[in-house]
Amino acid sequence: MEYWNGRAETMPREELERWQWRRLRRALDHARENSPFWAERIPDGITSMAAYTEKVPLLYKADLLASQRAAPPYGTWPSLDPAYGVRHHQTSGTSGNPPVRTFDTERDWKWISDTFCTALYANGVRSQHKALVAFGYGLFAGFWGMHYALERMGCTVVPAGGLDSKTVVRLLVDYQIEVLGLTPSYAMRLIETAAEMGVDLARDANVKVMLAGAEPRSDFTTRTIEQAFGARVFNAAGTTEFGAVFMFECPTRRGACHINEPTVIEEVLHPETKEPVGYGEEGVRVTTGLYREGMQLFRHWTEDIVVKRPYTDCGCGRTWDFLDGGILRRYDDMRKIRGVSVTPVMIEDVLRGFTEVSEFRSSIRTVRGLDTIHVQAEASDITGEAAPELCARIAEEFKREIGIRPQVELVLAGSLPRTKWKAARLHDERQLAHA
Amino acid sequence: MTNDSSLTPEQRDRLLESYRTLVDLAGTCRVPAVFAALRGALAELRVALDGQGVELDDYYRPVGAGAGN
Ligand SMILES: [Zn+2]
DSSP states (O other): OOOSSHHHHTOOHHHHHHHHHHHHHHHHHHHHHHOHHHHHHSOSOOOSHHHHHHHSOOBOHHHHHHHHHHSTTTTTOOSSOGGGEEEEEEOOOBTTBOOOEEEEEHHHHHHHHHHHHHHHHHTTOOTTOEEEEOSOOSSSOTTHHHHHHHHHHTOEEEEOTTOOHHHHHHHHHHTTOOEEEEOHHHHHHHHHHHHHHTOOHHHHOOOOEEEEOSSOOOHHHHHHHHHHHTSEEEOEEEOTTTOSEEEEEOSSSTTEEEEOTTTEEEEEEOTTTOOBOOTTOEEEEEEEESSOSSSOOSSEEEEEEEEEEOGGGTOSSOOOOEEETSOOEEGGGOEEETTEEEOHHHHHHHHHTOTTOOEEEEEEEEETTEEEEEEEEEOTTOOTTHHHHHHHHHHHHHHHHTSOOOEEEEEOTTOSOOOSSOOOOEEEOHHHHHO | OOOOOSOOHHHHHHHHHHHHHHHHHHHHOOOHHHHHHHHHHHHHHHHHHHHTTOOOOSOOOOTTSSSOO
16 A cells, blocks of 8 residues: 555554644644634633533634624634735635635645645556646635645646536547546536547546545446546545545545544534534534644534544555545535435436436425425437426436425426536525515 | 655654754745745645654744745
């Protein structure tokens, strides 16, 4: 087994935990001394990890937003003068839901790149590989860190921001790209485009490693992407609030996403009682950053549902515990429809099972007082009697898998919006209807 | 096969020594082009040292960085 940083990745567990505690203590001191926001929230006299989780309150996104609203752009949150920042990023805020804004110092940014390097190296990326990052290169942090990490590792990077998907497919083939970074939804889009162009990605392109991050995905989607590209898909994730990559998938055990524990503490708490849950149990991921100096993070309630398992269940030699299956779903993405819990991934799982469906959009609507799922699906070659027959099959499969029979409507091919970033495929329109 | 996973004590000491030399230089250097190179190199070395578990007390900040130089 080869590691990017063998010392950190294979450190004996007891030594790792002592290291985490020293880093946490130093991070708490830095925050209390330099950030008015944290000085208010972090009490004095935290002398152990147990005291830390007992005394420091959970941090919600609303807390960060309130701080930034009161003192824009970064609020009272920073622990350093923002003039030390060498870059600015923000989350993709929507109307009525403002973005979280962050900056990174030079050291913070090198560290962020390094956490990407840890993931990429584990997934088999080496210097002199040719890589393409299909990402918007905008305000959103996304794959920016991957781009810098690839340069840092000595790879050749093609920055495919702002290109249409046909051009991306051509670049993959013409330059025989070996490493590809993108979201699962954009990978699905490239598969569709390649088929339209008569390109067989598994045969004509040379992609070996795909880092498909940033959104929960179904196993079916992962398998579809791997088959179409003839490549291994690895999961990884980071957040704007934390800054770096906190987990990456191990090549040894499928779905085992090791936590980069020297730089992050991941508690897993019960979504309602907020008490810690044990290994193997579902809960919400709560993040503490141990390294970033400009914008620190203590006990951030992420809304990500995860299951943590001990490192010994993997066997790759890393002593870092892992999140089994990565981020399983978002706690706040779960919608109750007539008493049934539904998530976007559940809907995706059903629809990706229909090879005729190239894209879809789903929403929850209230029809004659009854909440129901409304599905719009693109199925290009379906006409005549086959159309209602396909709708009926989709509705039946929904009923069987999820327990709700949706309204299904076929729409013109190419009429639904495609996203390169963060697929949001379940739109709750109930409040709009009631308003 | 496992790749070399740890620094030797001598390599570690020399890395730390290089870092301290560059910190000193960054404190006095007034040539913008050289200062920029020092700042980048210091940030890289700092991440490398921290990644090896080398304990350094301060929160790293080269004098003049960010505030214009
Ligand atoms: Zn592993």
